[in-house]
Amino acid sequence: MDEKQFKKLNRRELLKLTPLVALGAFAIPPLREPLLKKGLAFSDWASGKLFRPGHLATTFSDFDLTPFEKFPINGYDVDDPGVDFEKWTLTVTGAVAKPGDYTLAQIQDLPKTRQNTRHVCVEGWDVIGRFGGTRLSEFLKLIGADPTARFVTVECADDYYESLDMATALHPQTLLCYEMYDQPLTREHGAPVRLSIPTKVGYKQAKYITDLKVTHVLDRVGYWEDQGYSWFYGL
Amino acid sequence: MATQVIEIESAKTGEVVEAVYEHPLAVRVCHWLNAIALFVMIGSGLQIFRAFPSFGAKIPQQDLLHWPKMFAIGGWLGGALQWHLTFMWIYIVTGLFYVGYQMVSGNYRQVLFVPRDIRGVWPMARHYFFFGPKPPATEAYNPLQKLAYTSAIGLGVLSVLTGFAVWKPIQFSWLAWPMGGFHYARGWHFFVMWAIIFFLLGHLVMVVLHGWNNFVSMLTGWKSDPEYPAR
Numbered sequence: 001m002d003e004k005q006f007k008k009l010n011r012r013e014l015l016k017l018t019p020l021v022a023l024g025a026f027a028i029p030p031l032r033e034p035l036l037k038k039g040l041a042f043s044d045w046a047s048g049k050l051f052r053p054g055h056l057a058t059t060f061s062d063f064d065l066t067p068f069e070k071f072p073i074n075g076y077d078v079d080d081p082g083v084d085f086e087k088w089t090l091t092v093t094g095a096v097a098k099p100g101d102y103t104l105a106q107i108q109d110l111p112k113t114r115q116n117t118r119h120v121c122v123e124g125w126d127v128i129g130r131f132g133g134t135r136l137s138e139f140l141k142l143i144g145a146d147p148t149a150r151f152v153t154v155e156c157a158d159d160y161y162e163s164l165d166m167a168t169a170l171h172p173q174t175l176l177c178y179e180m181y182d183q184p185l186t187r188e189h190g191a192p193v194r195l196s197i198p199t200k201v202g203y204k205q206a207k208y209i210t211d212l213k214v215t216h217v218l219d220r221v222g223y224w225e226d227q228g229y230s231w232f233y234g235l
Numbered sequence: 236m237a238t239q240v241i242e243i244e245s246a247k248t249g250e251v252v253e254a255v256y257e258h259p260l261a262v263r264v265c266h267w268l269n270a271i272a273l274f275v276m277i278g279s280g281l282q283i284f285r286a287f288p289s290f291g292a293k294i295p296q297q298d299l300l301h302w303p304k305m306f307a308i309g310g311w312l313g314g315a316l317q318w319h320l321t322f323m324w325i326y327i328v329t330g331l332f333y334v335g336y337q338m339v340s341g342n343y344r345q346v347l348f349v350p351r352d353i354r355g356v357w358p359m360a361r362h363y364f365f366f367g368p369k370p371p372a373t374e375a376y377n378p379l380q381k382l383a384y385t386s387a388i389g390l391g392v393l394s395v396l397t398g399f400a401v402w403k404p405i406q407f408s409w410l411a412w413p414m415g416g417f418h419y420a421r422g423w424h425f426f427v428m429w430a431i432i433f434f435l436l437g438h439l440v441m442v443v444l445h446g447w448n449n450f451v452s453m454l455t456g457w458k459s460d461p462e463y464p465a466r
Contacts, residue, residue, distance in 0.1 A: 039321020124287035
């Protein structure tokens with residue numbers, strides 16, 4: 001073979017790599033966003049498939065607890081939205097048999113669960129906290145939630161909003177949480193009621209919730225999800 | 236798999252040099268896909284790290300290192316997570332396909348570090364780092380290269396395993412547990428990234444030192460005038 005033929009051969013082989021240029025689509029801003037959304041959606045789909053409804057998050061001894069004062073307070077907006085505890089109720093709507101306003105006493109009448117679980121922030125830090133409350137599944141039973149509904153959404157006193165897949169809502173460690181470290185929730189930590197979901201990352205665990213809806217269709221996903229975070233983000 | 240060798244005759248001098256088909260198309264595709272995926276994974280990973288640049292407590296937070304934003308991908312945590320959670324699939328699929336291809340084709344034999352390569356490592360290291368004599372090249376990859384590339388595959392596997400322990404510390408609790416749970420798995424993931432960066436720097440230095448023909452072989456598969464006996 002002479003040099004010319006060898007050059008041709010090399011060129012032919014090089015051209016076989018050209019399909020890789022398709023990845024350059026990620027460098028083009030108008031294409032990048034939908035592509036990354038697709039990638040994130042795929043990861044969320046995989047997260048949903050990997051979620052095992054009966055598999056429990058590790059629980060810890062009291063010895064492993066992060067001291068209460070070192071449990072970070074992370075709000076997207078304000079630390080204290082000024083909830084009036086006297087008037088507070090949890091407004092339940094959607095695919096439920098008994099919609100209406102539920103008081104804290106009604107929630108506290110349900111069986112109580114206390115657990116020491118790890119709280120993982122999307123930023124990367126983690127703490128181990130003690131959470132008390134009633135299982136969200138107990139509350140969903142109380143309100144007669146349609147078991148075929150796919151989502152539970154919440155709205156908060158600080159206008160934060162979140163949504164959960166039903167499998168996570170029914171997980172035995174998912175709490176309607178009204179206590180931390182055996183004390184009533186403080187305002188900064190979401191008093192009077194927040195979600196505590198050890199199988200989810202922190203921003204899914206909405207604080208100061210005021211409204212709860214059981215639904216087949218999501219009309220809003222979540223505050224941080226709307227900024228570009230993952231919806232499922234199961235741990 | 237028999238290595239393909241051809242002879243190339245210079246039009247001017249009539250001189251004949253050999254050329255070896257060193258890298259099958261599948262390997263080249265995987266190499267460049269992986270190069271892109273690694274670039275994105277490292278860049279977006281560093282942006283994710285910027286959100287909490289520490290491995291200790293949140294309160295009080297003691298930062299380990301302030302990585303400059305201009306050497307990170309994604310712009311902010313959410314953007315970086317999108318890149319990371321998209322390209323991880325490209326990274327994983329490429330890695331699995333590469334290992335599968337190498338095994339099925341038998342092409343792994345030229346690069347996999349095996350026990351009989353052990354005694355060749357030191358002479359090669361002495362040559363590269365301590366001005367020792369250059370051991371004669373007998374195959375496409377010398378023992379030190381085989382060790383480096385085989386270790387790199389190991390690092391790739393570790394990066395995925397530690398990554399899954401960070402992403403799904405509960406569903407993959409059996410994976411996160413030996414790493415010390417989520418908190419420490421995050422540290423391992425970061426550590427493996429630096430090991431990969433270290434490999435990459437060495438790799439790039441060697442690419443520069445080994446010249447054009449060597450570089451071209453990863454694009455076209457063909458290496459003309461190899462340093463080792465082609466047949």
